[in-house]
Amino acid sequence: DVKVTQSSRYLVKRTGEKVFLECVQDMDHENMFWYRQDPGLGLRLIYFSYDVKMKEKGDIPEGYSVSREKKERFSLILESASTNQTSMYLCASSLRRTSGRDNEQFFGPGTRLTVL
Amino acid sequence: SQQGEEDPQALSIQEGENATMNCSYKTSINNLQWYRQNSGRGLVHLILIRSNEREKHSGRLRVTLDTSKKSSSLLITASRAADTASYFCATDSGNTPLVFGKGTRLSVIA
Numbered sequence: 001d002v003k004v005t006q007s008s009r010y011l012v013k014r015t016g017e018k019v020f021l022e023c024v025q026d027m028d029h030e031n032m033f034w035y036r037q038d039p040g041l042g043l044r045l046i047y048f049s050y051d052v053k054m055k056e057k058g059d060i061p062e063g064y065s066v067s068r069e070k071k072e073r074f075s076l077i078l079e080s081a082s083t084n085q086t087s088m089y090l091c092a093s094s095l096r097r098t099s100g101r102d103n104e105q106f107f108g109p110g111t112r113l114t115v116l
Numbered sequence: 117s118q119q120g121e122e123d124p125q126a127l128s129i130q131e132g133e134n135a136t137m138n139c140s141y142k143t144s145i146n147n148l149q150w151y152r153q154n155s156g157r158g159l160v161h162l163i164l165i166r167s168n169e170r171e172k173h174s175g176r177l178r179v180t181l182d183t184s185k186k187s188s189s190l191l192i193t194a195s196r197a198a199d200t201a202s203y204f205c206a207t208d209s210g211n212t213p214l215v216f217g218k219g220t221r222l223s224v225i226a
Contacts, residue, residue, distance in 0.1 A: 107158030
């Protein structure tokens with residue numbers, strides 16, 4: 001079974017702090033994704049990566065950056081946390097880039113981040 | 117960019133009844149996927165239906181796809197309390213990431 005793990009289930013940070021959210025997958029997937037989920041807004045894509053050292057902006061990249069130094073690890077960085085970044089953050093991975101039976105996404109359990 | 121829109125936003129049924137959720141989308145797709153999310157957890161992939169398929173079954177799940185109407189439905193038969201969750205459709209339109217809808221919140225009352 002594919003396993004996607006996230007470094008924390010709950011995290012509380014102060015405004016202005018630098019925050020690192022880590023995601024690791026153990027099935028050699030090429031693609032990795034970061035979403036945030038807010039009530040009434042569904043899942044919104046922040047950044048994604050199709051390969052090591054590669055990153056692409058999603059729909060809401062402002063205030064975030066990412067790092068993918070190894071295939072299995074995709075980190076989301078909040079350079080200077082703000083209260084409007086309080087949210088549930090979900091990491092996901094998928095096997096292939098092209099569409100088809102292998103592009104289903106596997107999600108981690110989520111990190112609920114609160115910025116005070 | 118929101119592609120899929122689920123309907124209804126919330127649904128409450130009795131255990132044993134069938135639950136039907138709908139998803140409408142705007143552009144042509146390669147496939148459409150349904151996911152489930154239990155409260156406060158990550159999403160779990162349920163089923164994928166390709167654009168050239170009209171119906172697909174998996175256990176108590178039945179998915180239909182009507183590309184002419186750009187819509188899909190997810191039917192859960194003989195629902196159980198454990199089916200209580202949010203359900204999301206996600207569309208694959210080619211060489212871009214999946215686009216998720218906002219979800220339908222299903223409550224199954226024992």
